[in-house]
Amino acid sequence: MTDPNAPRPHFKHTFLTGLLTVVPLALTLIVSVWLFNQLTDLIPALLRQIPSVAVEGLLENPAFVLAVRVIGLGMIVVGIYFVGLITKGVLVRELLTALENLVERVPMVGTLYSTIKQMGNAMFHGSGAGMFQKVVLIEYPRTKCYVIGFLTADGAAELNARTGEDLISVFVPTTPNPTSGFLLMLPRTDVIVLEMTVMDGMRLVISGGAVRPPGGKAATLGPSV
Numbered sequence: 001m002t003d004p005n006a007p008r009p010h011f012k013h014t015f016l017t018g019l020l021t022v023v024p025l026a027l028t029l030i031v032s033v034w035l036f037n038q039l040t041d042l043i044p045a046l047l048r049q050i051p052s053v054a055v056e057g058l059l060e061n062p063a064f065v066l067a068v069r070v071i072g073l074g075m076i077v078v079g080i081y082f083v084g085l086i087t088k089g090v091l092v093r094e095l096l097t098a099l100e101n102l103v104e105r106v107p108m109v110g111t112l113y114s115t116i117k118q119m120g121n122a123m124f125h126g127s128g129a130g131m132f133q134k135v136v137l138i139e140y141p142r143t144k145c146y147v148i149g150f151l152t153a154d155g156a157a158e159l160n161a162r163t164g165e166d167l168i169s170v171f172v173p174t175t176p177n178p179t180s181g182f183l184l185m186l187p188r189t190d191v192i193v194l195e196m197t198v199m200d201g202m203r204l205v206i207s208g209g210a211v212r213p214p215g216g217k218a219a220t221l222g223p224s225v
Contacts, residue, residue: 036069036073039072039073039076040068040069040070040072040073040076043068043069043072044059044065044068044069047059047068100113114131116179131150131152131171132150132151132152132171132198133150133151133152133153134150134151134193134194134198135148135149135150135151135193135194135196135197135198135200135201136148136149136150136151136170136191136192136193136194137149137191137192137193137194138170138172138184138186138190138191138192139190140172140184147172148172148173148201148204148205149170149171149172149173149184149191150170150171150172150173150198150201151168151169151170151191151193152169152170152171152183153168153169154167154168154169155167155168155169155185159185165187166187166188166189167185167186167187167188168185168186168187168188168191169183169184169185170183170184170185170186170191171183171184172184173202173205175205175206175208175209176205176206176207176208178202178205178206196213196214197213200213200214201213
């Protein structure tokens with residue numbers, strides 16, 4: 001039997017150490033390049049609409065196209081920054097609030113907007129208020145198999161009456177894209193509430209379990225929640 005305490009071979013241990021260093025950096029680079037291309041693809045396409053031989057010649061130069069993309073990305077960042085500054089104004093905030101209320105009243109579109117906004121708040125501000133109240137753990141799709149979900153609301157009165165159960169609504173997001181998922185109506189006693197924040201729960205889902213939040217106590221979801 002192999003001694004578990006025996007030292008690993010030097011090459012294998014060093015290679016694994018290098019792999020664990022390179023893979024996160026490579027994935028970060030790939031995602032960053034993909035986002036960069038998605039954000040700046042429109043700029044060369046717009047320049048190609050200019051009826052000019054000189055512009056067409058410049059667009060054949062990869063260095064020029066890259067420079068245009070970088071400048072365009074910088075303009076996007078600056079534009080978003082100024083939007084943030086303008087949004088801080090009271091009048092603009094009221095106008096945006098009115099616009100948000102209008103959007104949220106549109107069937108389907110309002111639900112999608114509200115979901116994305118809540119996820120954004122959870123990711124960047126750690127807000128657990130609103131749609132996502134708590135992070136929960138449920139057995140799905142079979143016993144002894146658990147998934148992360150987010151408590152959204154108590155079950156509707158008609159559902160409770162029809163089933164004879166005290167139901168709650170749990171949104172189970174997909175990985176790594178938490179903007180999609182499915183809704184489960186579960187008995188309150190079958191749901192375990194976690195102490196981690198909504199932001200930590202989102203990070204856990206998006207990272208596929210790689211980013212683990214600090215440990216905490218867990219308890220069965222009781223009538224007070």
